[in-house]
Amino acid sequence: xxxxxxxxxxxxxxxxxxxxxAMHSNWEILVEDDRIQEVGARVTCPEGTKVIDLSxxxxxxGMIDAHVHFQHVNWQVRxxxxxxxxxVWRSMAYLYNARKSLYRGFTSIRCIGGSTFDYYGxxxxxxxxxxxxxxxxxxxxxxxxxxxxxxxGDHSQYLWxxxxxxxxxxxxxxxxxxxxxxxxxxxRKEIKYGADFAKVFVNGGVSTPxxxxxxxxxxxxxxxAVIETxxxxxxxxxxxxxxxQTMQKLLNLGIDGMEHGSxxxxxxxxxxxxxxTYLVPTLCCLNDAVHPDPEKLAQKAAHYREKLMxxxxxxxxxxxxxxxxxxxxxxxxxxxxxxxPYDHGREYECWIQNGVEPYRxxxxxxxxxxxxxxxxxxxxxxxxxxxxxxxxxxxxxxxxPLAFCDCSFVMKNGNIYPTETSL
Ligand SMILES: [Zn+2]
Numbered sequence: 511x512x513x514x515x516x517x518x519x520x521x522x523x524x525x526x527x528x529x530x531x532a533m534h535s536n537w538e539i540l541v542e543d544d545r546i547q548e549v550g551a552r553v554t555c556p557e558g559t560k561v562i563d564l565s566x567x568x569x570x571x572g573m574i575d576a577h578v579h580f581q582h583v584n585w586q587v588r589x590x591x592x593x594x595x596x597x598v599w600r601s602m603a604y605l606y607n608a609r610k611s612l613y614r615g616f617t618s619i620r621c622i623g624g625s626t627f628d629y630y631g632x633x634x635x636x637x638x639x640x641x642x643x644x645x646x647x648x649x650x651x652x653x654x655x656x657x658x659x660x661x662x663g664d665h666s667q668y669l670w671x672x673x674x675x676x677x678x679x680x681x682x683x684x685x686x687x688x689x690x691x692x693x694x695x696x697x698r699k700e701i702k703y704g705a706d707f708a709k710v711f712v713n714g715g716v717s718t719p720x721x722x723x724x725x726x727x728x729x730x731x732x733x734x735a736v737i738e739t740x741x742x743x744x745x746x747x748x749x750x751x752x753x754x755q756t757m758q759k760l761l762n763l764g765i766d767g768m769e770h771g772s773x774x775x776x777x778x779x780x781x782x783x784x785x786x787t788y789l790v791p792t793l794c795c796l797n798d799a800v801h802p803d804p805e806k807l808a809q810k811a812a813h814y815r816e817k818l819m820x821x822x823x824x825x826x827x828x829x830x831x832x833x834x835x836x837x838x839x840x841x842x843x844x845x846x847x848x849x850x851p852y853d854h855g856r857e858y859e860c861w862i863q864n865g866v867e868p869y870r871x872x873x874x875x876x877x878x879x880x881x882x883x884x885x886x887x888x889x890x891x892x893x894x895x896x897x898x899x900x901x902x903x904x905x906x907x908x909x910x911p912l913a914f915c916d917c918s919f920v921m922k923n924g925n926i927y928p929t930e931t932s933l
Contacts, residue, residue, distance in 0.1 A: 515542055517559040518924070520900060522569035525549075526907075528876040528891035531869035533568070533908070541898040544924035549892055562926075564902045567918050570872070571892050572617025572899030574879035575854045576790050577769055577842025580607040580632065580649075581624045588846055589717075592626060592665045593679065600624070601631020608639055608646030610852035613930045615901035615917035618648045620842070620883050622748075622769070623655040623709055625663050625683040633704040645927060648899075650883045653700060654685040655709040655750070656693050656736050661686075661727035662718050662750065663711035670720060690735035697739040706884075708740040709769075711750045712760070716799070716821075717847055719813045723752040723821050724773065730759055737763045746884065748790075754778050754828075761787060767882060769842065772796060773828045779835040788882050790842035791832050794849070794860035799825035801863070806848075833866060840882045841874040853932045855914030862911040872907070875914075898924040 520539040527534065527549065540548040540555060548554070581600040582588045591599075604621070611619050621632050636649035657663025664686050666679035680686060685696040697708050712728045714721030721727065733749075737760075740747045746766040751757055754775045757768060761781050767788035774782075774789075782789060793800075798807060799818050807815055832839075843849070843857045861871045880890020888897045902919035905912065915932040 515556075516924075517542055517547075517556050518562055519553070519555050519559045520562045520569065521565050522567070522902075523565045524568045525892070526568065526570045526872055527893065528571045528873070529893060531873075536565070539569070539892060539900065541900075541921070541924050544898055546892060546894055546896050546898050548894060562919070564919055567902035567904055568907055568913070569892075569900060569902045571876045571890055572901050572920065572922060573615050573854065573875050573914065574618045574620075574841070574883065574890065575611070575616050575843055576620045576840040576879045576882050577622050577792055577844045578607070578619055578851050579624060579844070579846050580604045580619070580621050580635075580851055581626075581628060582846070582851070583607065585846055585848065585850055589668055593668060597626070597628040597631065600626070600628035601634060604632050604635035604649070605638070605644050605646060607852050608635060608649055609644065610850075610930070611647040611854065612645055612920060612922060613917070613928055614852060614854060614932060615903070615914065615920045615929065616647055616852075616854045617899040617901070617920065617922045618650065618880070618883060618885060618889060620650045620707075620879075621652065622842075622844075623652045625654055625657055625665055625686050626679075627682045627684055628653070630703050636704075648885075648922070650706045650885065652705045652707050652709050653703065654683070654696075655711055656685050656696055656728075656732075657683075657711035658688055658727050658732070659686060660720065661711055661725075662713070662715035662721050667718050667720055688732070690731045693732050693735045694739045697736050698743070701740070701743050701745055705745065707745055708736055708747045709749065710736050710747065712756050713750065713752045715750070716796075716814055716817045719811070722817065726753065726756055730763075733760065734763050737765055761785065767840070769844070770796070771828070771832060773824045774831045774835075775828075776831055779831050779837055782837040783835060786838060788838045788840050788878065789832065790840035790882070791829075792842050792844040792857075793829070793864055794857045795844045795847060796825060797860055797863075800829055829864065833864060838878055839870070839874045840879050841871065853915070855912065855916070855932055858907070858914045859911040868908050
Protein backbone atom coordinates (compact mmCIF):
# COMPACT_ATOMS: atom_id res chain seq x y z
CA UNK A 511 0.00 0.00 0.00
CA UNK A 512 1.32 3.44 -0.91
CA UNK A 513 1.77 5.79 2.05
CA UNK A 514 -0.38 8.91 2.12
CA UNK A 515 1.41 12.03 0.94
CA UNK A 516 1.85 14.95 3.31
CA UNK A 517 1.15 18.48 2.07
CA UNK A 518 2.21 21.79 3.60
CA UNK A 519 1.26 25.24 2.33
CA UNK A 520 3.59 28.11 3.22
CA UNK A 521 2.10 31.62 3.00
CA UNK A 522 5.00 34.04 2.44
CA UNK A 523 4.82 37.76 3.26
CA UNK A 524 7.72 38.32 0.86
CA UNK A 525 9.50 35.59 -1.04
CA UNK A 526 13.06 35.64 -2.38
CA UNK A 527 13.16 32.45 -4.44
CA UNK A 528 16.79 32.62 -5.59
CA UNK A 529 15.97 32.70 -9.31
CA UNK A 530 15.85 36.50 -9.76
CA UNK A 531 16.58 39.76 -7.93
CA ALA A 532 13.05 40.28 -6.61
CA MET A 533 10.80 39.92 -3.57
CA HIS A 534 7.43 38.42 -4.47
CA SER A 535 4.64 39.73 -2.23
CA ASN A 536 2.16 37.26 -0.79
CA TRP A 537 3.30 34.23 -2.77
CA GLU A 538 2.63 30.68 -1.64
CA ILE A 539 4.68 27.47 -1.68
CA LEU A 540 3.12 24.00 -1.69
CA VAL A 541 5.38 21.27 -0.30
CA GLU A 542 4.64 17.59 -1.00
CA ASP A 543 6.61 15.39 1.42
CA ASP A 544 10.23 16.54 0.92
CA ARG A 545 9.83 18.42 -2.40
CA ILE A 546 8.40 21.70 -3.65
CA GLN A 547 5.28 20.98 -5.65
CA GLU A 548 4.10 24.46 -6.63
CA VAL A 549 5.18 28.11 -6.17
CA GLY A 550 3.24 31.23 -7.10
CA ALA A 551 0.73 33.91 -6.23
CA ARG A 552 -1.98 31.28 -5.73
CA VAL A 553 -1.39 27.53 -5.54
CA THR A 554 -3.97 24.74 -5.40
CA CYS A 555 -3.91 22.64 -2.24
CA PRO A 556 -5.06 19.05 -1.86
CA GLU A 557 -7.44 18.29 1.01
CA GLY A 558 -5.79 18.06 4.41
CA THR A 559 -2.94 20.47 3.56
CA LYS A 560 -1.37 21.96 6.67
CA VAL A 561 -1.11 25.76 6.46
CA ILE A 562 2.02 27.53 7.71
CA ASP A 563 1.47 31.27 7.98
CA LEU A 564 4.67 33.26 7.40
CA SER A 565 2.87 36.34 6.10
CA UNK A 566 4.86 38.56 8.50
CA UNK A 567 8.23 37.20 7.26
CA UNK A 568 10.69 37.27 4.39
CA UNK A 569 10.96 33.71 3.09
CA UNK A 570 14.15 32.46 1.40
CA UNK A 571 15.68 29.16 0.33
CA GLY A 572 17.43 27.37 3.21
CA MET A 573 20.65 29.36 3.49
CA ILE A 574 24.09 27.96 2.64
CA ASP A 575 27.52 28.69 4.14
CA ALA A 576 30.42 27.65 1.91
CA HIS A 577 33.32 28.02 4.35
CA VAL A 578 33.20 26.74 7.93
CA HIS A 579 35.51 24.89 10.30
CA PHE A 580 33.26 22.74 12.46
CA GLN A 581 35.98 20.96 14.48
CA HIS A 582 35.80 23.53 17.25
CA VAL A 583 32.89 25.09 19.11
CA ASN A 584 34.25 28.13 20.91
CA TRP A 585 36.38 30.53 18.90
CA GLN A 586 37.82 32.15 22.03
CA VAL A 587 39.77 29.00 22.95
CA ARG A 588 40.15 27.54 19.46
CA UNK A 589 43.95 27.58 19.22
CA UNK A 590 44.24 25.96 22.64
CA UNK A 591 41.60 23.35 21.72
CA UNK A 592 43.43 22.56 18.46
CA UNK A 593 46.26 21.18 20.59
CA UNK A 594 44.62 19.99 23.80
CA UNK A 595 41.34 18.51 22.59
CA UNK A 596 41.26 15.01 21.13
CA UNK A 597 39.80 13.72 17.89
CA VAL A 598 36.52 12.55 19.44
CA TRP A 599 35.83 16.05 20.75
CA ARG A 600 36.48 17.44 17.26
CA SER A 601 34.16 14.87 15.69
CA MET A 602 31.35 15.66 18.10
CA ALA A 603 31.82 19.37 17.48
CA TYR A 604 30.63 18.76 13.89
CA LEU A 605 27.28 17.47 15.20
CA TYR A 606 26.90 20.31 17.70
CA ASN A 607 27.64 23.00 15.10
CA ALA A 608 25.50 21.41 12.37
CA ARG A 609 22.45 21.44 14.66
CA LYS A 610 23.03 25.10 15.61
CA SER A 611 23.32 25.98 11.90
CA LEU A 612 20.05 24.26 11.02
CA TYR A 613 18.17 25.99 13.84
CA ARG A 614 19.53 29.31 12.54
CA GLY A 615 18.17 28.82 9.03
CA PHE A 616 21.34 27.54 7.34
CA THR A 617 20.42 24.14 5.94
CA SER A 618 23.55 23.28 3.90
CA ILE A 619 27.14 23.80 4.99
CA ARG A 620 30.49 23.20 3.31
CA CYS A 621 33.02 22.07 5.93
CA ILE A 622 36.34 23.18 4.61
CA GLY A 623 38.60 21.01 6.69
CA GLY A 624 41.29 20.92 9.30
CA SER A 625 44.68 19.28 9.54
CA THR A 626 44.50 17.33 12.82
CA PHE A 627 43.20 13.76 12.73
CA ASP A 628 39.65 13.37 14.08
CA TYR A 629 38.73 9.88 12.85
CA TYR A 630 36.99 11.39 9.80
CA GLY A 631 34.35 12.71 12.20
CA UNK A 632 32.97 15.17 9.66
CA UNK A 633 32.08 12.34 7.27
CA UNK A 634 30.45 10.36 10.11
CA UNK A 635 28.48 13.45 11.22
CA UNK A 636 27.32 14.05 7.64
CA UNK A 637 26.09 10.46 7.30
CA UNK A 638 24.41 10.37 10.73
CA UNK A 639 22.52 13.59 9.90
CA UNK A 640 21.57 12.27 6.43
CA UNK A 641 20.26 9.06 7.99
CA UNK A 642 18.16 10.99 10.51
CA UNK A 643 19.98 10.11 13.75
CA UNK A 644 20.72 13.76 14.55
CA UNK A 645 19.15 17.11 13.63
CA UNK A 646 21.60 19.12 11.61
CA UNK A 647 22.36 21.04 8.46
CA UNK A 648 23.30 18.96 5.42
CA UNK A 649 27.10 18.75 5.36
CA UNK A 650 29.43 18.79 2.37
CA UNK A 651 32.74 17.71 3.85
CA UNK A 652 36.44 17.78 3.13
CA UNK A 653 38.07 16.26 6.24
CA UNK A 654 41.74 17.27 5.84
CA UNK A 655 43.21 19.94 3.60
CA UNK A 656 46.56 19.52 1.87
CA UNK A 657 49.28 21.63 3.48
CA UNK A 658 53.02 21.64 4.10
CA UNK A 659 54.99 21.62 7.41
CA UNK A 660 55.23 25.09 8.95
CA UNK A 661 52.49 26.49 6.72
CA UNK A 662 49.32 28.30 7.83
CA GLY A 663 47.48 24.98 7.75
CA ASP A 664 49.93 23.22 10.07
CA HIS A 665 48.61 23.63 13.63
CA SER A 666 51.81 22.25 15.15
CA GLN A 667 53.22 25.66 14.27
CA TYR A 668 51.77 26.95 17.56
CA LEU A 669 54.17 24.59 19.38
CA TRP A 670 57.24 25.87 17.52
CA UNK A 671 59.06 26.68 20.76
CA UNK A 672 58.95 22.98 21.70
CA UNK A 673 60.05 21.05 18.59
CA UNK A 674 59.58 17.69 20.32
CA UNK A 675 55.90 18.37 21.03
CA UNK A 676 55.49 20.00 17.63
CA UNK A 677 56.81 16.85 15.91
CA UNK A 678 54.35 14.72 17.90
CA UNK A 679 51.48 17.00 16.92
CA UNK A 680 52.33 17.05 13.21
CA UNK A 681 52.13 13.23 13.16
CA UNK A 682 48.37 13.62 13.74
CA UNK A 683 47.99 15.59 10.47
CA UNK A 684 47.45 12.99 7.70
CA UNK A 685 47.61 15.42 4.75
CA UNK A 686 50.45 17.67 5.94
CA UNK A 687 53.65 16.82 4.06
CA UNK A 688 55.84 17.54 1.05
CA UNK A 689 56.17 16.42 -2.54
CA UNK A 690 53.81 15.73 -5.42
CA UNK A 691 53.55 12.01 -4.65
CA UNK A 692 52.68 12.68 -1.01
CA UNK A 693 49.77 14.87 -2.10
CA UNK A 694 48.55 12.50 -4.84
CA UNK A 695 48.31 9.80 -2.20
CA UNK A 696 46.70 12.17 0.33
CA UNK A 697 43.95 13.24 -2.09
CA ARG A 698 43.21 9.65 -3.14
CA LYS A 699 42.85 8.65 0.52
CA GLU A 700 40.62 11.62 1.33
CA ILE A 701 38.30 10.72 -1.53
CA LYS A 702 38.40 7.05 -0.53
CA TYR A 703 37.06 7.98 2.92
CA GLY A 704 34.32 10.21 1.55
CA ALA A 705 35.68 13.72 0.89
CA ASP A 706 33.31 15.74 -1.31
CA PHE A 707 36.11 18.05 -2.51
CA ALA A 708 39.80 18.82 -1.98
CA LYS A 709 41.57 21.92 -0.71
CA VAL A 710 45.13 23.21 -0.87
CA PHE A 711 46.70 25.68 1.56
CA VAL A 712 49.01 27.59 -0.75
CA ASN A 713 49.56 30.89 1.10
CA GLY A 714 50.13 31.85 4.73
CA GLY A 715 47.75 33.69 7.01
CA VAL A 716 47.35 36.23 9.74
CA SER A 717 46.54 34.15 12.83
CA THR A 718 49.59 31.84 12.77
CA PRO A 719 52.89 33.11 14.24
CA UNK A 720 55.42 32.12 11.56
CA UNK A 721 54.07 32.78 8.10
CA UNK A 722 52.82 35.68 6.04
CA UNK A 723 49.73 35.98 3.81
CA UNK A 724 51.86 36.21 0.66
CA UNK A 725 54.18 33.26 1.47
CA UNK A 726 53.81 30.51 -1.11
CA UNK A 727 53.90 27.33 0.95
CA UNK A 728 53.39 24.80 -1.86
CA UNK A 729 55.33 24.33 -5.08
CA UNK A 730 53.58 24.47 -8.43
CA UNK A 731 54.17 20.72 -8.81
CA UNK A 732 52.47 20.06 -5.46
CA UNK A 733 49.46 22.23 -6.36
CA UNK A 734 49.23 20.52 -9.75
CA ALA A 735 49.40 17.07 -8.15
CA VAL A 736 46.36 17.82 -5.96
CA ILE A 737 44.29 19.40 -8.73
CA GLU A 738 45.08 16.75 -11.34
CA THR A 739 44.44 13.85 -8.94
CA UNK A 740 41.14 15.25 -7.65
CA UNK A 741 39.89 16.15 -11.14
CA UNK A 742 40.72 12.65 -12.35
CA UNK A 743 38.33 11.38 -9.69
CA UNK A 744 35.74 14.08 -10.61
CA UNK A 745 36.18 15.93 -7.32
CA UNK A 746 36.46 19.76 -7.30
CA UNK A 747 39.32 21.66 -5.68
CA UNK A 748 39.52 24.96 -3.84
CA UNK A 749 42.42 26.84 -2.26
CA UNK A 750 43.24 29.02 0.71
CA UNK A 751 44.94 31.88 -1.12
CA UNK A 752 45.70 35.61 -0.76
CA UNK A 753 48.52 36.38 -3.20
CA UNK A 754 47.65 37.58 -6.67
CA GLN A 755 50.57 35.68 -8.24
CA THR A 756 49.49 32.44 -6.59
CA MET A 757 45.93 32.93 -7.85
CA GLN A 758 47.30 33.25 -11.39
CA LYS A 759 49.15 29.93 -10.96
CA LEU A 760 46.01 28.20 -9.69
CA LEU A 761 43.96 29.58 -12.57
CA ASN A 762 46.55 28.18 -15.00
CA LEU A 763 46.14 24.79 -13.31
CA GLY A 764 42.36 24.85 -13.80
CA ILE A 765 41.25 25.04 -10.16
CA ASP A 766 37.46 25.22 -9.63
CA GLY A 767 37.37 28.05 -7.10
CA MET A 768 39.25 29.85 -4.35
CA GLU A 769 38.78 31.08 -0.78
CA HIS A 770 39.70 34.62 0.43
CA GLY A 771 41.54 35.88 -2.73
CA SER A 772 42.23 39.05 -0.80
CA UNK A 773 45.08 40.63 -2.76
CA UNK A 774 43.24 40.39 -6.09
CA UNK A 775 44.28 42.71 -8.94
CA UNK A 776 42.00 43.78 -11.77
CA UNK A 777 43.87 41.55 -14.28
CA UNK A 778 43.28 38.47 -12.11
CA UNK A 779 39.63 39.42 -11.50
CA UNK A 780 39.13 39.40 -15.30
CA UNK A 781 40.45 35.86 -15.47
CA UNK A 782 37.99 34.78 -12.76
CA UNK A 783 35.14 36.47 -14.66
CA UNK A 784 36.09 34.95 -18.00
CA UNK A 785 36.56 31.41 -16.66
CA UNK A 786 33.59 31.41 -14.24
CA THR A 787 35.94 30.42 -11.40
CA TYR A 788 34.19 31.21 -8.11
CA LEU A 789 35.56 33.12 -5.12
CA VAL A 790 34.42 32.85 -1.48
CA PRO A 791 35.83 36.16 -0.17
CA THR A 792 35.14 35.59 3.59
CA LEU A 793 34.89 39.34 4.26
CA CYS A 794 33.95 39.33 7.94
CA CYS A 795 36.84 37.29 9.32
CA LEU A 796 39.29 39.59 7.51
CA ASN A 797 37.38 42.80 8.22
CA ASP A 798 39.86 43.92 10.88
CA ALA A 799 42.40 44.43 8.09
CA VAL A 800 40.04 46.72 6.18
CA HIS A 801 38.11 48.43 8.98
CA PRO A 802 40.45 48.10 12.01
CA ASP A 803 38.74 48.29 15.41
CA PRO A 804 41.48 49.30 17.92
CA GLU A 805 39.54 47.83 20.85
CA LYS A 806 39.21 44.37 19.23
CA LEU A 807 42.78 44.46 17.92
CA ALA A 808 44.17 45.10 21.39
CA GLN A 809 42.93 41.64 22.44
CA LYS A 810 44.87 39.86 19.65
CA ALA A 811 48.40 38.41 19.71
CA ALA A 812 51.23 40.79 18.75
CA HIS A 813 52.10 38.87 15.54
CA TYR A 814 48.44 39.07 14.48
CA ARG A 815 48.28 42.83 15.01
CA GLU A 816 51.57 43.46 13.23
CA LYS A 817 50.69 41.36 10.18
CA LEU A 818 47.25 42.90 9.96
CA MET A 819 48.63 46.43 9.92
CA UNK A 820 51.43 45.57 7.47
CA UNK A 821 49.10 43.98 4.93
CA UNK A 822 46.15 46.29 5.51
CA UNK A 823 46.69 48.42 2.34
CA UNK A 824 46.68 45.26 0.19
CA UNK A 825 43.51 43.98 1.86
CA UNK A 826 41.77 47.32 1.29
CA UNK A 827 42.81 47.52 -2.37
CA UNK A 828 41.99 43.87 -3.09
CA UNK A 829 38.56 44.10 -1.50
CA UNK A 830 37.71 47.06 -3.75
CA UNK A 831 38.69 45.01 -6.81
CA UNK A 832 36.68 41.96 -5.70
CA UNK A 833 33.51 43.86 -4.83
CA UNK A 834 33.55 45.96 -8.01
CA UNK A 835 34.07 42.86 -10.20
CA UNK A 836 31.57 40.44 -11.70
CA UNK A 837 33.27 37.41 -10.18
CA UNK A 838 30.85 34.68 -9.12
CA UNK A 839 30.92 35.13 -5.33
CA UNK A 840 30.10 32.53 -2.70
CA UNK A 841 29.06 33.31 0.87
CA UNK A 842 31.39 31.81 3.46
CA UNK A 843 32.12 32.83 7.02
CA UNK A 844 35.39 31.14 8.10
CA UNK A 845 34.55 32.06 11.69
CA UNK A 846 37.55 30.91 13.71
CA UNK A 847 38.62 34.17 15.34
CA UNK A 848 35.67 36.51 15.82
CA UNK A 849 32.37 34.57 15.98
CA UNK A 850 31.20 31.03 16.61
CA PRO A 851 31.24 28.76 13.54
CA TYR A 852 27.41 28.73 13.43
CA ASP A 853 26.96 32.54 13.60
CA HIS A 854 26.50 32.51 9.82
CA GLY A 855 24.32 35.66 9.62
CA ARG A 856 27.19 37.93 10.70
CA GLU A 857 28.79 37.72 7.27
CA TYR A 858 25.70 39.39 5.76
CA GLU A 859 26.11 42.34 8.11
CA CYS A 860 29.72 42.68 6.97
CA TRP A 861 28.91 42.56 3.23
CA ILE A 862 26.30 45.29 3.77
CA GLN A 863 28.87 47.34 5.73
CA ASN A 864 31.22 46.97 2.74
CA GLY A 865 28.58 48.35 0.38
CA VAL A 866 27.44 45.16 -1.35
CA GLU A 867 23.93 45.26 -2.77
CA PRO A 868 21.55 42.94 -0.83
CA TYR A 869 20.46 40.87 -3.85
CA ARG A 870 24.08 40.08 -4.70
CA UNK A 871 24.56 38.72 -1.19
CA UNK A 872 21.30 36.77 -1.32
CA UNK A 873 22.41 35.17 -4.60
CA UNK A 874 25.75 34.23 -3.03
CA UNK A 875 23.98 32.65 -0.02
CA UNK A 876 21.62 30.56 -2.14
CA UNK A 877 22.03 29.87 -5.86
CA UNK A 878 25.79 30.53 -6.15
CA UNK A 879 26.60 28.54 -3.03
CA UNK A 880 24.46 25.61 -4.20
CA UNK A 881 26.52 25.56 -7.42
CA UNK A 882 29.79 25.81 -5.49
CA UNK A 883 28.73 22.89 -3.26
CA UNK A 884 27.47 21.03 -6.37
CA UNK A 885 24.03 20.54 -4.85
CA UNK A 886 22.22 22.93 -7.24
CA UNK A 887 20.22 20.16 -8.93
CA UNK A 888 18.20 19.88 -5.69
CA UNK A 889 18.88 23.02 -3.66
CA UNK A 890 19.65 26.75 -3.66
CA UNK A 891 16.38 28.03 -5.13
CA UNK A 892 12.68 27.65 -4.39
CA UNK A 893 11.46 25.99 -7.60
CA UNK A 894 9.12 23.16 -8.47
CA UNK A 895 10.80 19.77 -7.99
CA UNK A 896 13.56 20.95 -5.68
CA UNK A 897 14.02 19.76 -2.10
CA UNK A 898 11.97 21.80 0.39
CA UNK A 899 14.75 23.66 2.23
CA UNK A 900 13.08 26.91 3.27
CA UNK A 901 13.86 29.57 5.90
CA UNK A 902 12.01 32.65 7.12
CA UNK A 903 13.11 35.83 8.81
CA UNK A 904 11.07 38.42 10.76
CA UNK A 905 13.56 41.23 10.11
CA UNK A 906 13.72 42.68 6.60
CA UNK A 907 17.08 41.82 4.93
CA UNK A 908 16.67 44.80 2.57
CA UNK A 909 16.98 47.22 5.51
CA UNK A 910 18.33 45.22 8.45
CA PRO A 911 21.95 43.92 8.27
CA LEU A 912 21.25 41.52 11.16
CA ALA A 913 18.24 39.90 9.46
CA PHE A 914 19.99 36.54 9.01
CA CYS A 915 21.04 36.36 12.66
CA ASP A 916 17.40 35.98 13.69
CA CYS A 917 15.68 32.94 12.19
CA SER A 918 11.91 32.55 12.59
CA PHE A 919 11.25 29.35 10.65
CA VAL A 920 13.28 26.57 9.09
CA MET A 921 12.40 23.55 6.98
CA LYS A 922 14.85 20.97 5.63
CA ASN A 923 13.75 18.19 3.27
CA GLY A 924 10.14 19.20 4.07
CA ASN A 925 10.57 18.75 7.85
CA ILE A 926 10.15 21.68 10.25
CA TYR A 927 12.75 22.26 12.99
CA PRO A 928 13.00 24.57 16.02
CA THR A 929 14.71 27.91 15.47
CA GLU A 930 17.06 30.09 17.49
CA THR A 931 18.59 33.53 17.23
CA SER A 932 22.28 34.53 17.22
CA LEU A 933 21.50 37.91 18.74
ZN1 LIG B 1 39.14 28.79 6.57
